[in-house]
Amino acid sequence: MRTKRVQIRKFMLIDSAYKSRILRGDKVTTIRYGDYEVTPGSEIYLVITPSDTAIAKVRVTGVERKKVAELTNEEARLDGFSNIRELLRELNKIYGELYGDDEVTVIGFEVIKRFDDGIPLKWLKGLNYREPAEIARLYLENREKLNLNRETDFIMRRIYNEGLGKAVRTFGPKKVQNALFTTHHRLYASGIL
Structure with a gap:
């Protein structure tokens, strides 16, 4: 067998x-x-x-x-x-x-x-298994260097302060996913990740 x-x-x-x-x-x-x-x-x-x-x-x-x-x-x-x-x-x-x-x-x-709100597996994979809260924290610590648009800034702040679920309910899953992936990419390109 x-x-x-x-x-x-x-x-x-x-x-x-x-x-x-x-x-x-x-x-x-x-x-x-x-x-x-x-x-x-x-x-x-x-x-x-x-x-x-x-x-x-x-x-x-x-x-x-x-x-x-x-x-x-x-x-x-x-x-x-x-x-x-x-x-x-x-x-x-x-x-x-x-x-x-x-x-x-x-x-x-x-x-x-x-993860009370849950994290979609495809988001974890797209973030190279970094959690959204960590991406939001790194964004806020390096905000000036990253220079992202206002909507991304609002979304990252919402994730950091109120959690992923609240951000998704406010902005919708697609916008939150795009903001996370954009921020992750910028953090990586800047050598922070």
């Missing part, structure tokens, strides 16, 4: 059904079919699907490969389920029928930063 090998570098996709469990701290692991490579201690974004929105930045606390038959009730509980039966039912729904000798990777994590 051949298992798939997956490398996790910047983000990990997770179903939106688990969002509240993760943010409450009831789900501190994810169990994936196959061989997942991720380094304990690394910081990655948790991105919910199908919206492809980052809800948190997490630190990987552990990675363990094991067979399905070796999973325990404690691992089920850490994954947000009542018992192993409930966990296996969910894994079978996601991956199709799993057998006792199939390999899974148990990835432990702790939330280190929540």
